[in-house]
Amino acid sequence: MKNRILAWAGGVLAFLLLLVLLLFIFRSRVLSYTIDRIVAKVENKYPADLNIGNAEFVDWNSVVLSDISFVPHQLDTLFTTDNVYATVSFRSIFQGRIVFKRLEVTDGYLTAVKKGNQTNFAFLFKDGETAEPADTADTGRNYGALLNRVIETAFDNVPDQVDFKNLNASYVSPNRTIDFRMPFLLVDDGHIESEVYVRTDSLVNNMRVRGTIDPRDYRIATSLYAADTNGIRLPYIQQKFDATVAFDTLHISLDNKRFRNDKLTVSGRAVVDDLVLNHPKLASEDIQVSESAVDYVVTLGPDLYVIDSLTEVRVNKARANIYAAYENKDAKIIDLKVKTEKVPANDFFGSLPAGLFENLEGIKAKGWLQYNLNFHVNMDSLEQVVFNSDLDASDDFRILEWGNTNIEKIKGSFSHTVYEYGKPVRTFTVGPSNPFYSPIGEVSPYLRNAILSAEDAGFYSHNGFHEEAFRQAIIKNLKEGEFARGGSTISMQLVKNVFLTRKKTVARKVEEAIIVWMIENLDLVSKNRLFEVYLNIIEWGPNVYGAKDASRFYFGKQPSELNLAEAIFLTSIIPSPKRYRSSFDSYGNLRNYKAGYYRMIGGIMRRRGLISQEEYENLYPNVRLYGRARDLIVTAQDSSVVEEEDTTQFELESIDLLDF
Known part of the structure; x- marks a missing residue:
């Protein structure tokens, strides 16, 4: 019995040895069969030729593939490499097919080329050669479907283990050239590590990359670290948007992907350290953010882009x-909602990015703040714009210490400098020591009431903001496609003139709103004082600032002596004081178009009880010039008629008609 067992065991062992010997002898045929299947699978999927010059075993379970290229039909070669060293699964040999466990690729070259509308890589992201092209005439392009194909193509081709040495990639088009160089790229059981050198035209980024990837669930978490002191700078931002975006470190992840009903939803997280932004529409200086992050949920579909709440x-x-949505199916519809929880006031001010709000830097405060914004617009019905903006504070909110700028300086005398095109043109004291300073009680009621009627009828009742005026400004700006109207109150104009630059940036507008909110909601300065300062600093002509200076310049009298017609004229040029000459002909007479403005402002003042019916009926659209203004304006020596400049519409649009 024992001998039979030994004989049987010997027979099995001999059979296994023979089988191994046969597999060893025929493994080259198994390898060739596997290579043929891989080539057939790739070439059936893509309109391209996959060429493998030679494939052979170099030891029991190691294979070298050489002279590999991937060439799209009738297009430039997309990828070449000298050789690929692969470790073969021993079990797969017994199964009659080769499974590569680990790949080592040396000297790989990926070259993406665009010539006109033709590329040698776009086919990788298409569903197949037989798929009908999408009809974009009516539905627009579905970027969700496109991005979904890109993600799936990229993840589906990630091997379990790969070691690239000297991997090079380039993108060449008539307009730009991008070169990538990776001294190494290691993917090992879901872990990624690499060094990347990217040259985009003249911009060079040196980065280290580390992360993890799970191709089956479309999950990736990657960190990019700057490998030098220049940081990581985004290319083409300067060229395309006149902006700069740079950072030291970026951590980004894709945690979930879902594609249903032609809509792609992705979610994940991005964290940026030491972010620097620069754009002339944002701020005049670099915006620096120590740490910023976003946990995002984004949906893309046909004519639909949504940042989920x-x-x-x-x-x-x-x-x-943040909730933001843009829909462009039947009409262009834009939605934006911003909501914060209660933020400790010190955290709020301490979190403001450096370089964005110079006057607010360094503020110390107590209490909490909370902000809500709701904006909706249908571009086919602009009159229905929705705009609500609310900044709430706790009852104990207080400013404990001012930072770069003491906002309360306007309570008393202070030095004011006027800037034009970023350069100082005049400095004067706003206070009794200045002989051209006028207390509010010494300014004609006609002028005060005319300005309030035209510029901000609700000044004494609102808290610094007029949402309906903002709404109307948004409507006008959207209609004209540019920043044509700001919806500013007198409080906002005052803050802009005293504390801020004249540059029209997002940062300046936000800083203006925050300062106005603090002044009005903390009762830092009385309404009368705000109006008094406003009357003493606004521009009224060539180097003419304040009501007393303007009264003397145009009429040779004190501001308390101004009559109704003179007051309305001075009000009319506040929106554009440098165009003061356009109000007159060469004889010093007001042009005819001013009559409409006079009727409008006079009518508003009459309806509000600021002037009598008799004063309104006797109002005549003309003034008599004296002094320096007459010398500059009156130039005619004969009775020639000067063609009038029609600025009526400009002046009427500067008035908040909704306050009438």
């Missing part, structure tokens, strides 16, 4: 939930 944005310690 679950998206949370963090700037330093301040957090906000």
